[in-house]
Amino acid sequence: MGVNGYGTIGKRVADAVHAQPDMELIGVAKTQPNFEAHTAGERGYPMYAAIPERSPLFSEAGVELAGEVDELVAKADIIVDCTPSGIGAENRELYETHHTPAIFQGGEDADVADVSFNARANFDAARDADYVRVVSCNTTGLSRIIAPLEEEYGVEKVRATLVRRGGDPGQNSRGPINDILPNPIKIPSHHGPDVKTIFPDLEIDTLGLKVPATLMHVHALNVTLEDDVTGAHVRQLLEGENRVYVIPEGMGIDGAGKLMDFALDAGRPRGDMWENCVWGESIGVNGRDLYLFQAIHQQSDVIPENVDAIRAMFDTEDQQDSMALTDQTLGIGISGSPSGFAEQARAEFADD
Ligand SMILES: NC(=O)C1=CN([C@@H]2O[C@H](COP(=O)(O)OP(=O)(O)OC[C@H]3O[C@@H](n4cnc5c(N)ncnc54)[C@H](OP(=O)(O)O)[C@@H]3O)[C@@H](O)[C@H]2O)C=CC1
Ligand SMILES: O=C(OP(=O)(O)O)[C@H](O)COP(=O)(O)O
Structure with a gap:
């Protein structure tokens, strides 16, 4: 799985996918080698240049490139597009060219995809769909x-x-x-x-x-x-x-x-x-x-929703199992009591 657009939503989607036992993050794409490109490198995420002409900027900034976005799209079973509103729709052609299914974000118009998605409300609507939009x-x-x-x-x-x-x-x-x-x-x-x-x-x-x-x-x-x-x-x-x-x-x-x-x-x-x-x-x-x-x-x-959308599209889990796995791996869910939240936090620290 690859992430195209590694900003506010993209970096969170990348981390969430990386945490899933049944998914593999194969790379992320950005247009510029800013701080997020450096932290992606520290996390071990292969970096691809979203705009080929800007590739040299990455090496000049000391960010190692794994390739260009075309290669990421060709290699990936699915792309989660997290580019700014409107760019996702422009990118759809690229995904279609490589026959790579894609998930778009809520800044895109609904017609960018076959299905608009929320895991709790319409998980099954995304089953076997090639293009899905996670709503805003x-x-x-x-x-x-x-x-x-x-x-x-x-x-x-x-x-x-x-x-x-x-x-x-x-x-x-x-x-x-x-x-x-x-x-x-x-x-x-x-x-x-x-x-x-x-x-x-x-x-x-x-x-x-x-x-x-x-x-x-x-x-x-x-x-x-x-x-x-x-x-x-x-x-x-x-x-x-x-x-x-x-x-x-x-x-x-x-x-x-x-x-x-x-x-x-x-x-x-x-x-x-x-x-x-x-x-x-x-x-x-x-x-x-x-x-x-x-x-x-x-x-x-919207981050857990992107993870569930991937499972729905590949039909690998039903709604309940997917949401439960996503929640468990990310640490989502605060019990009614404050101590539940504190216990969860302590468990996370203990794991580190
Ligand atoms: N932020 C929010 O509150 C929410 C946003 N959304 C939706 O998520 C989507 C992404 O938003 P958000 O993460 O906030 O946006 P950001 O601007 O934070 O991140 C977008 C990323 O896309 C990169 N980018 C820009 N142009 C291109 C391109 N042509 N190809 C590939 N990557 C590109 C930017 O890279 P670089 O830095 O390298 O230029 C940046 O890393 C939008 O549709 C938005 O509406 C949905 C829910 C909430
Ligand atoms: O609030 C949002 O979208 P929405 O108000 O259209 O649901 C998202 O956080 C993205 O907002 P933005 O398009 O103001 O960055």
Whole structure:
């Protein structure tokens, strides 16, 4: 398996695939020999030049090249394309030329692939597909909540307000620095239609804003269910989802900043938080209307989904086994108690 585009998402996908017992990472491709190229080398990942004319820059910078991206694509059984939005679609021809299946990311339009994918919601849709798109961080976060609600109670309508981070921590050219932007200003936002690529019959309206933060996205969610429910029942349901962390009361986690601190304290790689983080106290019900707040770590929540998409495409495991293996190998899943998280972190340190 190869990764084309070794940035925020690509480097995490590479590490995650490298950790799987049933997968082999054969190389990664980049356009420039920056710090990420050096750390990829330290991790032992063969490096390929994404733009052939730039190959000499790598040797000048002391980064050994295994070849050019064409060779990586030809050798790989599958490519996970993690290039910036729009470049993935341009790359599809390259993958087709080599008859190499590919996974694209959520920045691409849905029509880049045959199937849009979320492991919890539509794993089987990617079986035997050659081109699959793992939906965006926000769509992944919404899908992980909608799937169990739909199965348990039926969903009449979803309304979500997405408070989106302005950029990732390294994206110093993005913003706003000091503003609160309706974004996209057009209502509803593109997120609702994107969720419908996973749940075609769902009624959903979404609104977005951008704020001066790099930490996480935060969603305010209202879901009208088909049955009357209690908050306690919904909470129990979400606590049963391994990729959802229901933040217990008493943890003192009152925002995204403390969630990121929590992940760092627990020794998670890069401080990643792969799970949706739902504030337990926010789960409120009024008849059939459910309300909650959740935080989504945009840099990492789609990573396990990429791993599962590979297994779905090769039809090697069923949904449950694939998700369980991914979660176990990456250390995903925080038990309801803080000590569960601490135990997991201790186990990771003990392994090192
Ligand atoms: N960041 C996020 O929050 C999320 C992003 N996504 C989606 O994931 C995709 C990747 O985003 P992200 O990782 O953030 O982007 P980044 O900009 O962090 O990383 C993209 C990488 O692609 C490389 N690259 C640029 N051009 C090419 C090219 N022509 N061929 C090969 N590699 C190239 C860049 O390499 P170099 O540095 O060498 O130029 C960089 O390493 C997008 O579709 C995005 O929408 C999905 C969920 C969340
Ligand atoms: O928030 C995201 O996408 P989304 O808001 O379109 O779901 C991803 O984190 C990528 O966002 P970006 O396109 O602002 O880098």
